Amino acid sequence: MTVRQSPVRIDRRKFLIGAAGAATAAGAAALVGCERAEERGVDWKGQLTSVFIREPVPEHDPDSRLWEKARPVLVPLTPQMSALPFRKEPAFPSITVRSVHDGSKIAFLLTWEDPDADYLTIKTDQFRDACGVLLGPADAPAAFYMMGTADVPASIMCWRADWQKDIDEGYQDLEVAFPNVAFDYYPPLPKAPRPLKIDDAYPAEGRAWIIGWTAGNPLSTPVKPSPVEKLVGHGPGTLTHLENQDATGKGIWRDGRWKVVLARPFAASNPGETAIEAGKEYSVVFTVWSGSAGDRGSRKSPSGLGKLIVEAR
C-alpha cells in the first residue's frame, strides 16, 4: 500500500497509528478505509482554490503525485430541475475535485465513485459517462450556473468516456457493439477490408455515407485529438463546439471509481471565452453524467454555482 504525502493524510495516518499503537493488519485495513474517506475531501463551502505548482500541470495523468499538492474538496451534486427534461435526483451524491495551475495552464481532477464504467454509446439505448467544468467571470449572475446566459457566456470543458476509449483503443465502431455483425459490402466500398473500421484511413469515397462525419460533427469524427472538448454556452440548449480546441485531459476508471483530468491554457483561444489569470476569482460549476442511468444533455447532476480562486504565483 502506498501512503500518499498529502498533509491532511499524514495527520490522519499519525492519528491512526497513535490510536492503534501499531500498524496491524486491522490497522492497515482501517487506514485504507480512512484514505477512501479522505479522498472524498473536505466540504467545499462553495469555493475551490486552484493551487499554484512549479511543475507543468499533470494534464494527462490522474495518478500524478502533483495532485497531492491540492486540497481535495467534496462537491455535493444536485438535481437538474431548471431546464427540461429534468433529472430529479443526482446520479451521485458528490464528487471530489482538486485543481492546480502552473501559471499558464489550469487543470482539474474530478473523482467520483461509479460502480459501472460506461465507455460506449454505440447502441440505441447506451449512454456514456462524462463530466464537465464550466467557467465564467466571478460576478456572473445566478442563472449563469445553467450553461451561462445570453450576456455572460460559459466556457465549458467536457470529458467523455467514449472519446477517451476512442483515443486509447481506436474508434469504437459497429463491431464493438455487435461482434457478430455480418455485411456484404457498403456502397461504394465493395472491396473494403474486413473488419471495416471507421478511422482516418477509411476510404474517402465512402465517407459521404457517414453523414455526421461528413457534416463535421465533432461527435462523429473518428480521430479525436483530445478526450476533452471545449464548448461555449449561452444558456440551456445553446451548447456549441468551439473552433479552437486546446483542452486536454485523461480519464481512468479503476476499482469502481472515475478519476478524470480536464485542463486548458489560461489564455482564451476563442472569442468570448473566459481567460484565466493567477490571483483572480471565477465562477465554476462541475457536472457529472452517469451513462448507465441514461444521463445525457440536461439529464445530468451539476454542482451549485461556486467560486474558483486561482492562487497567485
Add this chain to the structure above:
Amino acid sequence: MPNVYNWQLGREMTYRFEEARPQRQAGAVFDTNKCIACQTCTMACKTTWTSGKGQEYMFWNNVETKPWGSYPVAWDAQVLDLLGPQSWDGDVYAGKTIFEAAEQGEYHIGYLPEDIDYAGPNRGEDEINTILTEDKYYLRFPHDAWFFYLPRICNHCTYPACLQACPRTAIYKRPEDGIVLIDQVRCRGYRECLKACPYKKVYYNHVTRISEKCVLCYPAVERGFLTRCMRTCIGKIRTFGFVSPPDKAREDNPVDFLVHVRKVALPLFPQFGTEPNIYYIPPIHVSSMAFLTMVFGPGVERAIQTYRNAMEGNDPELLGVLVLNVSTDRIIHRFRVADGLAYGYDDQGEELVRVPLKEPTIVRPAFDPSLSVYRYNVT
C-alpha cells in the same frame, strides 16, 4: 406552454412552441387497400439514404403487417399503453395527447427502444388477427380473419414530438414545405427525439453517434419530384403532394381532396397529438371497427363507405385522384376529371399526365399469323 390548434383532434392542445404552420406542408395519402407489401418503397429508401455503416437497422420507410407487425417491436402498443385510455367525443378527442400526458420535468411521454427491439424488421408478416378454426372463416366481407399492410415513413408532423423534445433545437421544420430535419452538426446524440417520437421514426446511427431520420427526399421535392418511396411504389398506393389545414383546403388538390373534401384518408394514431401529415385510406375488409378506430380515429366508418362507393363506380372524382397515383414522377398540384379521364397538373398549371378511369380492354385473337404462334395471353 402555449395552446395550439390540432384540427385532427378537433380541439386545442398544449405544445412547447407556438402554432407556426409552414407556407405549405408536404404530405401524402397511402391507400392501405392496394399495398401488396412488396417492400419496394423500403428498398428504394434504403439504397438511397441508409446504406452506410451504422445505418444497417434503419428503415426510414418500412411496411408492417397489422395487427401484429411493428418495427421496432410493439412501438404502437407501447405508446398506447403509456398514454392510458383514449376516447373520442364525436370528432373531438377526449383523452390526453403524448404532450398532455407528460410527467413533471418531461416534455412528453415516450420510451427509448432497445437494440433488440429492432431485431425483426418484418415481424408478424402476413399474420392474421386471430386463430383460424374449421367452421367459421368462409370468404365474407369484411373478414373475421384479416390483416392489412401499413407502410410507414416519418409523418413530418405539424407538431413534431421529436422537434419539441430536442433540448438543443437541433431539429427543425422547414417553413417552405414543412419537412422535419435533424441538423447533423448540432445533434449531440441525446436521443430525446427517439424517445419522444411516438411513431419511432428517428434512428440512432451506431457509427456517427448522432440521430438520423427520413428527409422526405427534400432534394427531389424541391425540384417538384416525388420522393423515392412514392415514385417506386409498385401498388401505386401513394398520393404525394401538399396538404392544407381544413380551412384552406383546395378541392382540386389531390391530397386535400382525399383528406378534407371526401374525408376518405385519415391520420395514423391522431390521438398522439402530433398532427401527422401522412394519411391513410383505411382497409375496407377489416371487421374490427374498434381496431381501425384506435389506429385511424373516429372517421373510419365514413371513410370506408366513401371508398366503397367510389369503387362501385359512383364517385369518378375520387376514382380519378386514385388512378393518378404514381402515374408520373412529378408532384401533381391540381387534378381534374372529365370524360372518363383524370388529368394531373404541376404548380404552373402544365399538364403532367392523363390517365383513363378505366383501362381499355383489348382482346387479341389467339393465333398470331405474322409470327405463326398461338398467344398465351389474349387480353
